[in-house]
Amino acid sequence: MKDKIMIKTSSGSYPVVWFGEMAPLAKSVESMMQNYHRSVFFLSYSIEKIYGKVLDHFFPGVKRLILPDGEKAKSLRITEEIAVKLTKDGIHRNTLFIAFGGGVTGDFTGFMASIYMRSVDFIQIPTTLLAMVDSSVGGKTGVNLKTGKNLIGSFYPPRAVLIFPGFLRTLPDREINGGLAEVVKTAVISPSKDFFSYLEKNISGILRRDPAILSELSYKSIMVKASIVQKDEKEQNIRAFLNLGHTLGHAIESLLDYKGVIHGEAVSVGLHFAAYYSKEKDYLDDHTYLRIRDLLISLKLPYKMEDIHKENKLKSKDLAVNMQKDKKVTKSRIRFVFISGIGRLLLPQEVNENELVQTLKKFKKAYQTVIVQE
Amino acid sequence: MKDKIMIKTSSGSYPVVWFGEMAPLAKSVESMMQNYHRSVFFLSYSIEKIYGKVLDHFFPGVKRLILPDGEKAKSLRITEEIAVKLTKDGIHRNTLFIAFGGGVTGDFTGFMASIYMRSVDFIQIPTTLLAMVDSSVGGKTGVNLKTGKNLIGSFYPPRAVLIFPGFLRTLPDREINGGLAEVVKTAVISPSKDFFSYLEKNISGILRRDPAILSELSYKSIMVKASIVQKDEKEQNIRAFLNLGHTLGHAIESLLDYKGVIHGEAVSVGLHFAAYYSKEKDYLDDHTYLRIRDLLISLKLPYKMEDIHKENKLKSKDLAVNMQKDKKVTKSRIRFVFISGIGRLLLPQEVNENELVQTLKKFKKAYQTVIVQE
Numbered sequence A, B: 001m002k003d004k005i006m007i008k009t010s011s012g013s014y015p016v017v018w019f020g021e022m023a024p025l026a027k028s029v030e031s032m033m034q035n036y037h038r039s040v041f042f043l044s045y046s047i048e049k050i051y052g053k054v055l056d057h058f059f060p061g062v063k064r065l066i067l068p069d070g071e072k073a074k075s076l077r078i079t080e081e082i083a084v085k086l087t088k089d090g091i092h093r094n095t096l097f098i099a100f101g102g103g104v105t106g107d108f109t110g111f112m113a114s115i116y117m118r119s120v121d122f123i124q125i126p127t128t129l130l131a132m133v134d135s136s137v138g139g140k141t142g143v144n145l146k147t148g149k150n151l152i153g154s155f156y157p158p159r160a161v162l163i164f165p166g167f168l169r170t171l172p173d174r175e176i177n178g179g180l181a182e183v184v185k186t187a188v189i190s191p192s193k194d195f196f197s198y199l200e201k202n203i204s205g206i207l208r209r210d211p212a213i214l215s216e217l218s219y220k221s222i223m224v225k226a227s228i229v230q231k232d233e234k235e236q237n238i239r240a241f242l243n244l245g246h247t248l249g250h251a252i253e254s255l256l257d258y259k260g261v262i263h264g265e266a267v268s269v270g271l272h273f274a275a276y277y278s279k280e281k282d283y284l285d286d287h288t289y290l291r292i293r294d295l296l297i298s299l300k301l302p303y304k305m306e307d308i309h310k311e312n313k314l315k316s317k318d319l320a321v322n323m324q325k326d327k328k329v330t331k332s333r334i335r336f337v338f339i340s341g342i343g344r345l346l347l348p349q350e351v352n353e354n355e356l357v358q359t360l361k362k363f364k365k366a367y368q369t370v371i372v373q374e
Helices: A022-033 A043-058 A078-086 A103-115 A130-136 A167-168 A171-187 A193-201 A203-205 A211-231 A238-243 A246-255 A263-282 A286-298 A316-323 A355-367 B022-033 B045-058 B076-086 B104-115 B131-133 B166-171 B174-188 B194-201 B203-207 B211-232 B239-241 B246-255 B262-279 B286-298 B318-322 B353-366
Strands: A006-011 A012-018 A040-043 A063-067 A096-101 A121-126 A138-143 A150-154 A160-163 A332-341 A344-351 B004-009 B012-018 B038-044 B061-066 B097-103 B121-124 B141-144 B148-155 B159-162 B334-341 B343-352
Touching: A006 A211, A012 A096, A022 A043, A022 A096, A022 A160, A022 A193, A040 A043, A040 A103, A040 B141, A043 A063, A043 A096, A043 A167, A043 B343, A063 A078, A063 A103, A078 A103, A078 A138, A078 B076, A078 B141, A078 B148, A096 A103, A096 B211, A103 A121, A103 A130, A103 A138, A121 A130, A121 B131, A121 B353, A130 A160, A130 A171, A130 A211, A130 A263, A130 B148, A138 B076, A150 A246, A150 B076, A150 B104, A160 B045, A167 A171, A167 A211, A171 A193, A171 A211, A171 A263, A193 A203, A193 A211, A193 A286, A203 A211, A203 A238, A238 A246, A238 A332, A238 A344, A246 A263, A246 A316, A246 A332, A263 A286, A263 A316, A263 A332, A263 A355, A286 A332, A316 A355, A332 A355, A332 B174, A344 B239, B004 B211, B012 B211, B022 B097, B022 B121, B022 B246, B038 B045, B038 B104, B045 B097, B061 B076, B061 B104, B076 B104, B076 B141, B076 B148, B097 B104, B097 B194, B104 B121, B104 B141, B104 B148, B121 B131, B131 B174, B131 B211, B148 B246, B166 B211, B174 B194, B174 B211, B174 B239, B174 B262, B174 B286, B194 B203, B194 B286, B203 B211, B211 B239, B239 B286, B239 B334, B246 B262, B246 B318, B246 B334, B262 B286, B262 B334, B262 B353, B286 B334, B318 B353, B334 B353, B343 B353
Parallel strands: A012 A160, A040 A063, A040 A096, A096 A121, A121 A160, B012 B159, B038 B061, B038 B097, B097 B121, B121 B159
Antiparallel strands: A006 A012, A138 A150, A332 A344, B004 B012, B141 B148, B334 B343
């Protein structure tokens, strides 16, 4: 494994660098800080509790801004509050913002960096597997509206992404699984089929959270994502492949009001459904469908509706209607990414709502233990 | 006069087009609308009152979003409110936003376009002279914080700027003057000295608001601005020339809490002061200083503090302190753009606060009728 990938964007390129220890990462951050008048860490309350002392040690005297935990940080209200605080502290354009945390912190900090005084530079130091394999790279930033997630945001690449898998030692198992779901998705869309096979061969290593293997997953995932976002930075065509499994995933999260479910769990079931639907449409052969399903099962990831919602009460019709609300949808129709093989995807295509509802019902029925009448 | 200028930006180029009639402008907008699923006009309450019927006539059935009048539209609170409204109306990415109004509407709409669903396209149809000569071009968007103006925003160029000087017929005289102040500033920084001479030769035409001359002023100003923003889109060096007169201008507006003064009036006095300060520092010869001052006087633009604030009570010290708050300031010092001749500017340089205060006092004393002790 190499320890660096350069990501090209329309406005220059930035490195993603892996570190085996905290000290060299800190040194690298420090040398970047030299180019700015000031630096500010953005981190959640929980991360401050875990890593506050580590940051004190490595970055004494560097300002830290504490965000509320979870998705509620991602709002325009908090954006305004924090921006006012920054201006009161005399933070000017020549400042480096540092997102230290998971996807929420990265999304928020990147958005703030893109609009604070018409933009300041920022870097990402992801502390979750999800951020290390996916969200820290690609330049998407955003906050939520009460009408939906990430409806406000920008494409604004960081100056660098610094990854230290050691942070995963403090990450709850459920969050690791959330990241793994995106890893499986990434392996399915990877043009090289080796990534998927690598996962199949390393199930036990992944289950025991072997640090070397998790680091490798981060590297391989970012490689795939980098090659896609470089070809389609603004999501006009193939970047949509990254949304594989997310159409249903988002609908599940939204119907549950983002409660009791984490993003990766919903994506995991969404990914299984995308494979199932692809098989039903005869785009995907049975054998490959089963490989995808069985990998999810072997990795102990959610793969059926019940894994997320015990009572299995999410109605297929409601899910389908909710799938229209995705912002990538043009003209309020449902567009879906299908799989035709490992590494082979079909560009998003419109699906018939009725067909989708029937397929959802069939999917739920095929994988249910709790019998629910719809 | 030609009727089109192309503005190059890092993310493509866009045209600024002048129209002699409303009908061809409407036709041009309509043909752009064809490329989008939907279109939305953004306009202020006042502009809706004046032009609502015109828009009904030319664009029947096209959605219009009404903003509060004045600077109070430019807030994150209104941004959120409008964004929620847009999502509820099912407005997706494939939509054209149309800013129809002055600088505030352009700044707000551009900002909204830059962050709504991670960006949608927008065009500008300026209705004020200020917007026709300055703010509609250059890609700066923004909203205010309670701690200052335009502290939140983005660099986000429109897809096109369509100018119909006929809209100026309904513009209050005071607003015309506000635009003229930016015109004089632009003529001072124009590398070709002809623009400044043109103004000197056409004073009576300008004073009687001759439409052909106002149109020419718009064209000449955009030419100058275009050449500057093309060389320095993100304000790293020469774009700062556009801030000539704005350091004091912003401080005046801010100290008056943006009440009883319009932007162009504050800039007009700020421009005079920039010339005065340049003369005091021996950067500018007396003759050129007087040409600048006398042009402002001939055009009946504010040139002394009293023209803005009758009681002349703004303290020099307070003004100087406020000039530090500008976001272009690094390390909280005061940077100032000096003039060394028509078309000859010095890159922003740091000034000594004490020297600045003394110069402000001298300037006020030289041009006061109301005697105020500081």
